[in-house]
Amino acid sequence: xxxxxxxxxxxxxxxxxxxxxxxxxxxxxxxxxxxxxxxxxxxxxxxxxxxxxxxxxxxxxxxxxxxxxxxxxxxxxxxxxxxxxxxxxxxxxxxxxxxxxxxxxxxxxxxxxxxxxxxxxxxxxxxxxxxxxxxxxxxxxxxxxxxxxxxxxxxxxxxxxxxxxxxxxxxxxxxxxxxxxxxxxxxxxxxxxxxxxxxxxxxxxxxxxxxxxxxxxxxxxxxxx
Numbered sequence: 001x002x003x004x005x006x007x008x009x010x011x012x013x014x015x016x017x018x019x020x021x022x023x024x025x026x027x028x029x030x031x032x033x034x035x036x037x038x039x040x041x042x043x044x045x046x047x048x049x050x051x052x053x054x055x056x057x058x059x060x061x062x063x064x065x066x067x068x069x070x071x072x073x074x075x076x077x078x079x080x081x082x083x084x085x086x087x088x089x090x091x092x093x094x095x096x097x098x099x100x101x102x103x104x105x106x107x108x109x110x111x112x113x114x115x116x117x118x119x120x121x122x123x124x125x126x127x128x129x130x131x132x133x134x135x136x137x138x139x140x141x142x143x144x145x146x147x148x149x150x151x152x153x154x155x156x157x158x159x160x161x162x163x164x165x166x167x168x169x170x171x172x173x174x175x176x177x178x179x180x181x182x183x184x185x186x187x188x189x190x191x192x193x194x195x196x197x198x199x200x201x202x203x204x205x206x207x208x209x210x211x212x213x214x215x216x217x218x219x220x221x222x223x224x225x
Contacts, residue, residue, distance in 0.1 A: 004033065005198070006032060008056060008065065010066075011029040011030070012062065016065070024222055025051050026051060028222075031222065033200075035198075037215075038202065039213060042204065042219070043220065047060050047219050049201060057086065070091050082106060087115065091168045093170040093173045095173065097107060097153050098156065103200065105147065108144070109130060124172055146193075153176075155191050168200040182206070
């Protein structure tokens, strides 16, 4: 039996609860990710995929239901426990890279490791190794403003993997790139995920990209299909 790195059970989430403009976003969502599995999350804008990713990543709270990360219930735990789970077990990638502009590519990947207590030399070596894997060894000291959009997003991929998470959550990770760059960058992401053996839930509007993953989940009217 495969180990489940992420499990959501009967998740409900409503915004403006009890008010006239109440919106039910997630209506009993259940899903799981097996170790090493790459799953696409497809949904139209406004359907709640970002909310689902934020809940899976312990960035938003549920009205009811449970979130388990690496076999442990994380929803309902203290902020400190959830922060630890996010730092050690979950990697995030967004449509916009959100790199720190005043730091170089390698420094952007060193910082989350240092926050997790990794020694400086070890963090440096890990950052350089990750950047080499995505073909950016020649860009170590460049700041985000000196990188192309595709290069910035590859640095963001490396930052998300810096602390060796078991789960990667990505919200339209190539949505801000032109089609050709998007395809190349997505292939890099897929290779990284496959090589490291982590689980990934990747939200995308691109059905061609979704078809290259292990399976596709569709979010519609608050439910997964």
